[in-house]
Amino acid sequence: MSQQHALRIGLFGFGVVGEGLYKVLQQTPSLKASIEKVCIKNADKPRNAPAYLFTTEKNEILHNNNINVIVEVIDDADAAFQIVSAALRNGKAVVSASKKMLSEHLPEILALQQETGLPLLYEGAACASIPVIRNLEEYYDNDLLQSIQAIVNGSTNYILTKMFAEKLSFKEALLQAQQLGFAESNPTLDIEGYDAVNKWTLLLNHAYGIVEHPNNLVFNGIQQINSYDASVAKERGVQIKLVAQAAKLNNGTIAAFVLPQWVATTHPLSFVQHEYNGVVIESSLADQQFFYGKGAGSFPTASAVLSDIAALRYQYRYEYKKLLQQTPARLGSDFHLRVYVRFNEASVIPKSDFTTIEEWHSGQQQQYFIGVIAFSKLQNSLWWKQPDVALIATSDPIVQDVALKNLQKKSLALAGVAVA
Amino acid sequence: MSQQHALRIGLFGFGVVGEGLYKVLQQTPSLKASIEKVCIKNADKPRNAPAYLFTTEKNEILHNNNINVIVEVIDDADAAFQIVSAALRNGKAVVSASKKMLSEHLPEILALQQETGLPLLYEGAACASIPVIRNLEEYYDNDLLQSIQAIVNGSTNYILTKMFAEKLSFKEALLQAQQLGFAESNPTLDIEGYDAVNKWTLLLNHAYGIVEHPNNLVFNGIQQINSYDASVAKERGVQIKLVAQAAKLNNGTIAAFVLPQWVATTHPLSFVQHEYNGVVIESSLADQQFFYGKGAGSFPTASAVLSDIAALRYQYRYEYKKLLQQTPARLGSDFHLRVYVRFNEASVIPKSDFTTIEEWHSGQQQQYFIGVIAFSKLQNSLWWKQPDVALIATSDPIVQDVALKNLQKKSLALAGVAVA
Numbered sequence: 001m002s003q004q005h006a007l008r009i010g011l012f013g014f015g016v017v018g019e020g021l022y023k024v025l026q027q028t029p030s031l032k033a034s035i036e037k038v039c040i041k042n043a044d045k046p047r048n049a050p051a052y053l054f055t056t057e058k059n060e061i062l063h064n065n066n067i068n069v070i071v072e073v074i075d076d077a078d079a080a081f082q083i084v085s086a087a088l089r090n091g092k093a094v095v096s097a098s099k100k101m102l103s104e105h106l107p108e109i110l111a112l113q114q115e116t117g118l119p120l121l122y123e124g125a126a127c128a129s130i131p132v133i134r135n136l137e138e139y140y141d142n143d144l145l146q147s148i149q150a151i152v153n154g155s156t157n158y159i160l161t162k163m164f165a166e167k168l169s170f171k172e173a174l175l176q177a178q179q180l181g182f183a184e185s186n187p188t189l190d191i192e193g194y195d196a197v198n199k200w201t202l203l204l205n206h207a208y209g210i211v212e213h214p215n216n217l218v219f220n221g222i223q224q225i226n227s228y229d230a231s232v233a234k235e236r237g238v239q240i241k242l243v244a245q246a247a248k249l250n251n252g253t254i255a256a257f258v259l260p261q262w263v264a265t266t267h268p269l270s271f272v273q274h275e276y277n278g279v280v281i282e283s284s285l286a287d288q289q290f291f292y293g294k295g296a297g298s299f300p301t302a303s304a305v306l307s308d309i310a311a312l313r314y315q316y317r318y319e320y321k322k323l324l325q326q327t328p329a330r331l332g333s334d335f336h337l338r339v340y341v342r343f344n345e346a347s348v349i350p351k352s353d354f355t356t357i358e359e360w361h362s363g364q365q366q367q368y369f370i371g372v373i374a375f376s377k378l379q380n381s382l383w384w385k386q387p388d389v390a391l392i393a394t395s396d397p398i399v400q401d402v403a404l405k406n407l408q409k410k411s412l413a414l415a416g417v418a419v420a
Numbered sequence: 421m422s423q424q425h426a427l428r429i430g431l432f433g434f435g436v437v438g439e440g441l442y443k444v445l446q447q448t449p450s451l452k453a454s455i456e457k458v459c460i461k462n463a464d465k466p467r468n469a470p471a472y473l474f475t476t477e478k479n480e481i482l483h484n485n486n487i488n489v490i491v492e493v494i495d496d497a498d499a500a501f502q503i504v505s506a507a508l509r510n511g512k513a514v515v516s517a518s519k520k521m522l523s524e525h526l527p528e529i530l531a532l533q534q535e536t537g538l539p540l541l542y543e544g545a546a547c548a549s550i551p552v553i554r555n556l557e558e559y560y561d562n563d564l565l566q567s568i569q570a571i572v573n574g575s576t577n578y579i580l581t582k583m584f585a586e587k588l589s590f591k592e593a594l595l596q597a598q599q600l601g602f603a604e605s606n607p608t609l610d611i612e613g614y615d616a617v618n619k620w621t622l623l624l625n626h627a628y629g630i631v632e633h634p635n636n637l638v639f640n641g642i643q644q645i646n647s648y649d650a651s652v653a654k655e656r657g658v659q660i661k662l663v664a665q666a667a668k669l670n671n672g673t674i675a676a677f678v679l680p681q682w683v684a685t686t687h688p689l690s691f692v693q694h695e696y697n698g699v700v701i702e703s704s705l706a707d708q709q710f711f712y713g714k715g716a717g718s719f720p721t722a723s724a725v726l727s728d729i730a731a732l733r734y735q736y737r738y739e740y741k742k743l744l745q746q747t748p749a750r751l752g753s754d755f756h757l758r759v760y761v762r763f764n765e766a767s768v769i770p771k772s773d774f775t776t777i778e779e780w781h782s783g784q785q786q787q788y789f790i791g792v793i794a795f796s797k798l799q800n801s802l803w804w805k806q807p808d809v810a811l812i813a814t815s816d817p818i819v820q821d822v823a824l825k826n827l828q829k830k831s832l833a834l835a836g837v838a839v840a
Contacts, residue, residue, distance in 0.1 A: 024705060028564065030746045129706035131559040138558075138736075139551040139727050144448065268712060271691050285444060285723035286549035286713055292688060293709035303705035307559050314739070316558075326450045 005068070005313050007033035010061035010092075012083055013074035014040050014047060014054075016298030017097060017124075021071065021305055022049055033069075033309055037061050041074075062086045069312055070094045071305060073124075077101040084109070088116045095308040097124035097301055100189075103201035103214045110211065110320065119317035124304035126199050127152055127277040129293040131307065135281075136206040137318055144284040147247035148207050152199040154275035154296025155183040155190040156222045156242045161273045163230050164239055170226060182275045182296045193221030193242065196258045200244040205320070207246060208254050209328030218379055219244075219258035224390040228366045229342055238262040238395060239270055250400055253332025255375065261393040262340065268292075333376045336399040340392040341384070342368040348389060353377045356407050372399055372407055425488070425733050427453035430481035430512075432503055433494035434460050434467060434474075436718030437517060437544075441491065441725055442469055453489075453729055457481050461494075482506045489732055490514045491725060493544075497521040504529070508536045515728040517544035517721055520609075523621035523634050530631065530740065539737035544724035546619050547572055547697040549713040551727065555701075556626040557738050564704040567667035568627050572619040574695035574716025575603040575610040576642045576662045581693045583650050584659055590646060602695045602716045613641030613662065616678045620664040625740070627666060628674050629748025638798055639664075639678035644810040648786045649762055653812075658682040659690055660812060670820055673752025675795065681813040682760065688712075753795045756819040760812040761804070762788040768809060773797045776827050792819055792827055 009025075011018055018038070025033055038053050039061050047054060061067055062083070070087035072094065074080055080101040085108070087094050096102060102109055102125050113120050126133050127150065136148075151157050155177050162173035174191070177183040189195045197219040204210040204217075222242050233240050243261040246254050263269045268290035272278035277295025282288050294300035322328055336355060343349055344365060351357065357371040378384060384391035399407065429445075431438055438458070445453055455473065463476050481487055482503070490507035492514065494500055500521040505528070507514050516522060522529055522545050533540050546553050547570065556568075571577050575597050582593035594611070597603040609615045617639040624630040624637075642662050653660050663681040666674050683689045688710040692698035697715025702708050714720035742748055756775060763769055764785060771777065777791040798804060804811035819827065 020705075024564070027704075129709060131555055134559060135551055135555070138731065139554060144444070144723075144726075268691070271688070283723065284447075285440075285719045285726065287720065289549060289711070289713035291709070291711055294707045299705045300707060303564075303703060306564075306705065311558065319734070 005315070007031070007069045007309060007312060008067050009033060009035045009069045009071055009309070010064065010067040011035050011038045012058070012061070012070065012072040014038050014049070015073065015075070017073040017301045017305065019048060020298045020302035021073070024302060024306055028306070031310055032313070036067050037064065058083060062090055068092055069309065071309065072096045072098065073301075073305065074098070077104065081105050084120065085112060088112045088118050088120065091116070091118065093118055093312050094120045095305055095312070096120065096122045097305055099125040099195065099198040099202065103198040106201060106205065106211055106213075110323070113317070119312060119315065121308035121311060121316070121318065122202070123308050124301045126202055127279060127293070128154070128295045128297070129300035129303045130277055130279060130291045130295070131304070132203065132279050132291060133206050133318070135291070136203065137321065140207070140281060140283060145207060145248070146282040146284060147245065148203065148279065148281050149243055149245040149269060150203070150279040151241055151269055151272045151277050152203075152244050152295065153190055153196045153242060154277055154294070155187065156196070157272060157277070157295070158182045158275045159191075160222060160225070160240055160242070163225070163227065164234070167227070167230075191221045191223050193219045193258055196221070196242060196244050200256070200258050203244070204246055204254070204256055205323065206318070207322070209320070209322030209326065210254060210256070210331060211323065212331060217256060217258065218375070220260065220385060220391070222260055224387065225260055225392070226390065228363075229390050229392065232340070232342070232368065233262055236262070238264050240392060241269055241272070243269065243393070247398055248329070249332050249335055251332060251334060252329070253334065254329045255335050255398055256331055257375075259391070259393045261397065262395045264395045267395070333379060335375050336372045336404055337375055337378065337397045338370065338372050338394045338399055339397065340368055340370050340390075340394060342366055342390045344388045348383055348386060350381065350383060353381070355404065358407075370394065372404070425735070427451070427489045427729060427732060428487050429453060429455045429489045429491055429729070430484065430487040431455050431458045432478070432481070432490065432492040434458050434469070435493065435495070437493040437721045437725065439468060440718045440722035441493070444722060444726055448726070451730055452733070456487050457484065478503060482510055488512055489729065491729065492516045492518060493721075493725065494518070497524065501525050501528075504540065505532060508532045508538050508540065511536070511538065513538055513732050514540045515725055515732070516540065516542045517725055519545040519615065519618040519622065523618040526621060526625065526631055526633075530743070533737070539732060539735070541728035541731060541736070541738065542622070543728050544721045546622055547699060547713070548574070548715045548717070549720035549723045550697055550699060550711045550715070551724070552623065552699050552711060553626050553738070555711070556623065557741065560627070560701060560703060565627060565668070566702040566704060567665065568623065568699065568701050569663055569665040569689060570623070570699040571661055571689055571692045571697050572623075572664050572715065573610055573616045573662060574697055574714070575607065576616070577692060577697070577715070578602045578695045580642060580645070580660055580662065583645070583647065584654070587647070587650075611641050611643050613639045613678055616641070616662060616664050620676070620678050623664070624666055624674070624676055625743065626738070627742070629740070629742030629746065630674060630676070630751060631743065632751060637676060637678065638795070640680065640805060640811070642680055644807065645680055645812070646810065648783075649810050649812065652760070652762070652788065653682055656682070658684050658815060661689055661692070663689065663813070667818055668749070669752050669755055671752060671754060672749070673754065674749045675755050675818055676751055677795075679811070679813045681817065682815045684815045687815070753799060755795050756792045756824055757795055757798065757817045758790065758792050758814045758819055759817065760788055760790050760810075760814060762786055762810040764808045768803055768806060770801065770803060773801070775824065778827075790814065792824070
């Protein structure tokens with residue numbers, strides 16, 4: 001473990017992250033890592049590096065015996081998977097930042113590492129600069145991890161921050177995020193929660209040993225949140241954040257989902273503003289821990305990639321302890337969620353799906369209620385993803401057994417009024 | 421690295437941390453770690469564990485070939501050093517939480533590890549539950565670490581929080597902290613900054629490769645902070661925290677000190693209230709990162725100890741990369757500090773030591789000014805540790821070259837009034 005390797009890197013991609021990495025490696029001679037060759041798609045684009053470094057032929061890197069590390073920071077998930085697979089099969093260690101590729105191909109990615117015995121590190125694919133994978137792997141290696149809640153997408157957090165702090169509309173805030181380079185020109189991946197659920201797929205694996213396709217997770221983005229939702233939240237002294245979370249249920253299974261959520265000002269995630277990310281980990285012993293750092297932009301990602309490269313010098317690899325050396329946890333759906341539901345048309349909402357409805361507010365155009373619904377009902381429906389509806393988890397949204405029974409008693413008394 | 425060891429533990433100490441650890445190991449069978457024997461000082465005290473586990477004879481553990489790990493959570497620094505030394509020399513891996521012992525014996529501790537090739541892990545000696553050593557070692561392994569600022573002592577942070585939030589006097593707040601078990605019955609170690617500077621000694625090593633005795637660091641505690649200081653801070657919209665910090669200076673050396681400091685509400689450390697700890701790390705690439713967790717109490721420390729034990733299964737050891745594999749940084753004193761100085765008697769304050777004095781406020785009994793002083797003047801004087809004086813670093817206290825020149829120009833104009 002203390003033997004040092006000289007790292008000779010083949011880099012795929014020379015966009016903002018790739019070029020940033022190139023510059024930084026020149027400033028960090030102690031790493032003993034050099035970029036030997038860079039594979040790019042467009043040979044005609046002018047580049048801030050010597051021409052001899054570049055190639056458009058991937059096999060010049062993948063079959064180069066002098067190169068022992070592949071760093072892959074390209075956009076195209078399919079191409080990325082091919083590169084990563086070929087690299088591992090050709091005996092090269094890999095660092096990747098492609099969350100979409102990694103989460104959609106997680107079983108293959110795990111198998112490839114088992115098969116080849118080679119490291120594939122991807123800290124930059126989770127919370128950019130926050131070392132969350134490394135910590136879940138190395139530090140929360142015990143049976144005591146209770147829950148993890150995180151803001152994993154900087155673009156949506158920036159938009160929500162602006163909607164709150166400056167009362168911008170969703171569209172105005174999105175435009176600002178795009179102008180600052182925090183959101184893609186096609187922002188669907190960020191806005192509709194795909195990026196967050198991809199990251200969450202990876203973190204669920206390192207936290208609990210769960211291997212699940214992102215499509216099978218309950219998730220949403222912030223595309224339905226409007227100024228009315230923001231003003232209701234403000235009145236109640238909470239913020240709205242896109243929160244990815246997982247929690248151990250009483251029966252030992254794991255509740256996991258990515259939804260917009262009310263966040264109380266006393267909660268550490270309320271501190272996470274603009275393009276920052278944050279992760280709150282609760283363990284039986286350590287109580288609550290909070291990690292916070294920049295979540296969007298080229299340098300934070302390059303930083304995580306750089307640290308992965310540094311770890312390769314010591315043959316560091318993820319051991320997937322929760323999956324391979326312990327009994328991996330399973331996802332569970334035997335719980336309820338307390339949610340805020342806003343809508344124009346009451347007919348769109350399947351009120352009878354709700355176990356209890358606790359409050360009902362009718363405005364002139366917009367109405368909302370707060371109710372408790374079985375998680376399985378959300379899993380099996382899509383009404384809450386419709387344009388004129390917003391479903392936002394409340395501050396402490398998971399409701400289990402006993403709490404639920406008490407609620408139902410209370411609700412019976414209210415029912416006549418509430419569900420009227 | 422992926423080969424797993426069965427860990428057979430000899431435990432020294434069965435106080436709150438030791439007993440907590442014993443309980444938790446019983447709940448975490450996946451760790452494959454068992455406590456074989458516990459060495460205690462007082463055989464007559466009733467214990468919540470089977471009698472056959474206990475001994476008062478340390479060699480029953482240190483010379484027991486069946487035991488391969490020593491966990492040491494005792495109070496007595498000298499005894500702890502003897503135990504840790506003997507354990508390493510006898511071929512056993514060690515986990516320790518004794519910050520005083522570790523910081524005062526750092527050179528020997530480093531040599532012992534080099535000599536024996538055995539791991540000595542001590543995450544619980546830094547920020548209790550926050551995995552800061554592990555992260556500095558593994559993740560910030562590059563030349564780009566700019567600065568680190570931390571609240572490393574939960575007791576003093578609890579007291580300051582209470583003085584601020586509830587306008588308690590220092591004495592009332594201290595009493596509360598003691599009643600809640602956050603401060604020792606003899607609170608000097610916490611209150612006067614000794615505990616913080618011991619932890620800082622360890623972190624300076626893992627951050628920058630610096631090996632320095634805690635006595636050689638500039639530090640203070642919060643024993644001089646009074647309600648007047650708190651009210652001035654409040655007026656200015658800042659909090660007072662005991663902040664340990666280190667920053668890379670323009671000349672490449674490291675500024676390091678532990679002093680009470682103004683913390684702006686926009687700074688992540690302002691989020692750290694009550695007995696919590698927090699660490700802010702700034703690197704050229706990742707910008708600002710923030711780690712937050714419980715800093716006082718038995719379970720947070722037991723949590724860190726447990727994670728160290730878990731890491732031993734994989735032969736994890738600190739590599740002291742910044743010290744052993746890079747050019748270690750040196751401490752520097754070629755900088756100035758902007759500070760708030762409050763006093764009753766102006767004669768106590770060596771005003772001529774200050775390069776500039778920017779503001780001067782005279783109250784009825786208390787006076788204060790804000791000025792800039794060469795760090796070396798603080799290193800070589802003790803007036804700022806006197807009872808009726810408080811020296812508090814301002815929000816962004818380190819002043820270097822250019823900034824200083826501008827200040828001096830401004831100050832010349834003010835001098836007649838200010839230093840009058």
